[in-house]
Amino acid sequence: MTQYLEFEKPLAEIEGKAEELRAMARDNPEMDIEKEAAALDKKASDLLTSLYADLTPWRKCLVARHPQRPHCKDYIEALFTEYTPLAGDRNFADDHAVMGGIARLNDTPVMVIGHEKGNDTKSRIERNFGMARPEGYRKAIRLMDLADRFGLPVITIVDTPGAYPGKGAEERGQSEAIARSTEKCLSLGVPLISVVIGEGGSGGAVAFATANRLAMLEHSIYSVISPEGCASILWKDAEKMREAAEALRLTSKDLTELGVCDTVISEPKGGAHRDIPAAIEAVGDTIAKLLTELEGKSPDELRADRRRKYLDLGSKGLAA
Structure with missing residues (x-):
């Protein structure tokens, strides 16, 4: 059952009426409602196109956080074969908010790592909401060390509101761990492809996304802070999140203009959650294409490519 966002209420009413008609027809087979239901379907389709034609940054945030949006686990299960999960940091524990392991993408051995939010109450608590x-x-x-040692391309799937800010995490060196992960991304001698599939929040996302190529799903977001957090700091009012979302330039379009995002992956009409197989297939095709672009580059060339990308970051937007 589709969950509707606040700006989709008119759509929910139309699709609800179409479903009511069909339910009545199921109970009364002699009723002929197909013409009326088809008209409602057409009206709903046109409205969906209109709603998603020019989403505001805040509405993009809502779509990126949609609870039915496919998550890292869905992409790994659909795109990769022979996935062998690897657990633990060999120091403290295994963090279920991060999943990863060796797998094959189109028969190419890779290392895949990503944030997993979970898809119901139990799994969201277990995964600490990513x-x-x-x-x-x-x-x-x-x-990533293991991948570097064996020459495996690294694919990271980013979907997190940010790193966990709890007391225990800070005591165990949260900021140092994020910095080390970012440093490791920069030093890899193998291709690193990162895809933002939902939220790319703060340093928690940067630690996975300091890549040779960064792709974003059309309605995903990537920012230094959440709109609510930004509004709380700048205006002392979290309700100004819409203004903050505008100011943060967190959409895939904005980030392409700034040179942060290299590729925008089109989503099915109405967002990835409305046609999950199509969204996953588009992500898989993009990853394969980006890996082909980096094929044959030496470790030094890959490091130089990554270094050049991040030294030039934002220059497009500044020049404009």
């Missing part, structure tokens, strides 16, 4: 602790970033560093 907010990694230090041991999660240290697990990622361990897996």
Whole structure:
């Protein structure tokens, strides 16, 4: 059953009426409602196109956080074969907000690492809503080290509101772990492809996304802070999140203009959650294409490519 966002209420009414008609027809087979239901379907389709034609940054945030949006686990299960999960940081614990392991993408051995938010109450609590602790970033560093040693391309799937800010995480060196993970991304001698599939929040995302190529799903977001957090700091009012979302330039379009995002992946009409297989297929095709672009580059060339990308960051927007 589709969950509707606040700006989709008119759409919910139309689709609800179409479903009511069809339910009545199921109970009364002699009723002929197909013409009326088809008209409502057409009206709903046109409205969906209109709603998503020019989403505001805040509405993009709502779509990026949609609870039915496919998550890291969904992409790994659909795109990768022979996935062998690897757990733990060999120091403290295994962080379930971060999943990763060796797999094959189109028969190419790779290391895949990502944030996992969970898809119901139990799994969201287990995964800490995708907010990694230090041991999660240290697990990622361990897996990237392993990939570097065996020449495996690294694919990271980013979907987090940010790193977990709890007391225990700070005591175990949260900021140091994030910095080390970012440093490890920069030093890898293998291709590193990162895809933001939902939220790319703060340093928790940067620690996975300091890549040779960064792709973003069309309605995903990537920013230094959440709009609510930004509004609380700048205006002392979290309700000004709409203004903050505008100011942060967190959409895939903005970030492409700034040179942060290299590729925008189109989503099905109405967002990835409305056609999950199509969204996952588009992400898989993009990852394969970006890996082909980096094929044959030496470790030094890959490091230089990454270094050049981040030294030039933001220059497009400043020049404009």
